[in-house]
Amino acid sequence: MNSKSLSFDKQKLEEVVSKFPTPFHLYDEAAIIANAKHFNRAFSWNEGFKEYFAVKATPNPFLMKILQREGFGSDCSSLPELVLSEKCGITGEEIMFSSNDTPPEEFAKASELGAIINLDDFSHIAFLEQITGIPEIISFRYNPGKTGTSNLYIGNPEEAKYGFTKEQIFEGFKIVRDKGAKRFGLHMFIASNELDGQFFVYTAETLFQLAVELYREIGIRLEFVNMSGGIGIPYHPDQKAVNLEYVGEKIRESYEKYITPDDLHPMKIFMECGRMVTGPYGYLVSKVLHIKNIYKKYVGLDSCMANLMRPALYGAYHHITVMGKENLPADQTYDVTGSLCENNDKFAIDRKLPKIDVGDLIVIHDAGAHGHAMGFNYNGKLRSSELLLKSDGEIIEIRRAETLEDYFATLDFEKLQSFQ
Numbered sequence: 155m156n157s158k159s160l161s162f163d164k165q166k167l168e169e170v171v172s173k174f175p176t177p178f179h180l181y182d183e184a185a186i187i188a189n190a191k192h193f194n195r196a197f198s199w200n201e202g203f204k205e206y207f208a209v210k211a212t213p214n215p216f217l218m219k220i221l222q223r224e225g226f227g228s229d230c231s232s233l234p235e236l237v238l239s240e241k242c243g244i245t246g247e248e249i250m251f252s253s254n255d256t257p258p259e260e261f262a263k264a265s266e267l268g269a270i271i272n273l274d275d276f277s278h279i280a281f282l283e284q285i286t287g288i289p290e291i292i293s294f295r296y297n298p299g300k301t302g303t304s305n306l307y308i309g310n311p312e313e314a315k316y317g318f319t320k321e322q323i324f325e326g327f328k329i330v331r332d333k334g335a336k337r338f339g340l341h342m343f344i345a346s347n348e349l350d351g352q353f354f355v356y357t358a359e360t361l362f363q364l365a366v367e368l369y370r371e372i373g374i375r376l377e378f379v380n381m382s383g384g385i386g387i388p389y390h391p392d393q394k395a396v397n398l399e400y401v402g403e404k405i406r407e408s409y410e411k412y413i414t415p416d417d418l419h420p421m422k423i424f425m426e427c428g429r430m431v432t433g434p435y436g437y438l439v440s441k442v443l444h445i446k447n448i449y450k451k452y453v454g455l456d457s458c459m460a461n462l463m464r465p466a467l468y469g470a471y472h473h474i475t476v477m478g479k480e481n482l483p484a485d486q487t488y489d490v491t492g493s494l495c496e497n498n499d500k501f502a503i504d505r506k507l508p509k510i511d512v513g514d515l516i517v518i519h520d521a522g523a524h525g526h527a528m529g530f531n532y533n534g535k536l537r538s539s540e541l542l543l544k545s546d547g548e549i550i551e552i553r554r555a556e557t558l559e560d561y562f563a564t565l566d567f568e569k570l571q572s573f574q
């Protein structure tokens with residue numbers, strides 16, 4: 155199989171483009187909702203299961219609202235993400251604050267909103283205490299070190315900057331309990347963009363085992379374990395999505411093995427996925443500006459890596475559809491490029507595609523997470539708009555494109571006049 159399906163055709167997209175100029179990111183509401191329901195269903199056996207959408211993946215309040223209606227909270231790791239959640243009406247324990255190297259004002263804001271604070275380091279216990287005092291509910295991030303397996307993207311846990319050691323977890327819980335904390339959670343994040351469901355079963359099992367040890371050894375009864383994010387998406391048509399039912403079922407077996415017999419039931423399972431929540435349901439839509447023939451053939455788009463950085467940054471594969479040419483033979487080889495003055499500004503290298511013409515509409519798939527969000531202004535590139543294809547077929551703009559005024563907003567040209 156070398157294709158990916160779309161929920162719109164060329165005619166529909168041309169209608170959209172007649173109202174909203176390219177480039178733009180387009181999100182599919184119905185698909186996001188269906189996926190969210192599917193996710194919740196896979197863990198519905200766990201009373202209190204909650205997914206906290208990792209806001210960094212796609213920090214758009216309209217999408218956050220859609221997800222909130224499906225019972226999702228927000229996983230935030232910065233002040234702007236906290237404020238964005240607040241503006242969406244996502245507050246209190248609907249927010250998980252999982253940051254690292256955290257500035258004091260961010261802890262203060264998280265505390266003001268009543269968010270669940272997940273500390274990244276043992277020293278943050280004292281740091282937080284100075285700012286807000288120790289909250290009633292608190293969570294620690296566990297780094298399993300040598301004993302923990304990991305994947306290519308995050309790497310060896312021992313080399314990772316995140317989390318507490320096991321000894322620090324025990325010590326930390328004793329300290330916060332003595333200082334008045336009453337509700338406890340444990341967090342672990344060791345995989346990113348992982349398509350092997352076993353990783354998540356392993357994460358759950360590690361957390362459950364540690365929950366049992368904490369209870370037996372120091373009497374700490376965890377209210378929740380947070381398995382964090384990292385569920386990958388099949389960027390390439392040959393890849394397969396994680397089977398959520400299988401993962402949910404295996405985690406249930408593990409829960410029944412460790413948690414139920416030790417009188418630790420009920421324990422809530424939380425997750426903080428970002429990528430798999432919106433990634434496959436967002437597209438970068440561009441128009442072909444130029445075709446260039448030199449030593450290789452280049453297709454020049456009206457977007458660039460400021461709109462989607464993953465291919466240039468990681469050499470990541472993103473599937474490309476040339477609208478209206480889905481059924482033509484992919485008998486040409488192109489580099490699909492943007493306009494940045496960087497030779498790595500390419501969405502695809504040596505990609506087999508049907509013959510492309512100037513003016514063709516190009517859809518880049520799986521841009522719904524870490525797409526617009528990773529945008530930047532280098533080389534004077536302005537960030538594009540974001541559109542939503544609503545469940546009823548209507549298209550609305552959920553973020554306008556940046557303008558020159560936005561770009562210059564932080565400069566003072568009056569001051570320049572008098573600058574000697």
Ligand SMILES: *Cc1c(COP(=O)(O)O)cnc(C)c1O
Binds near residue numbers: 211
């Ligand atoms: C990035 C991040 C996530 C989400 O990861 P995905 O790969 O998008 O699922 C969750 N939690 C924390 C703390 C993160 O930094």
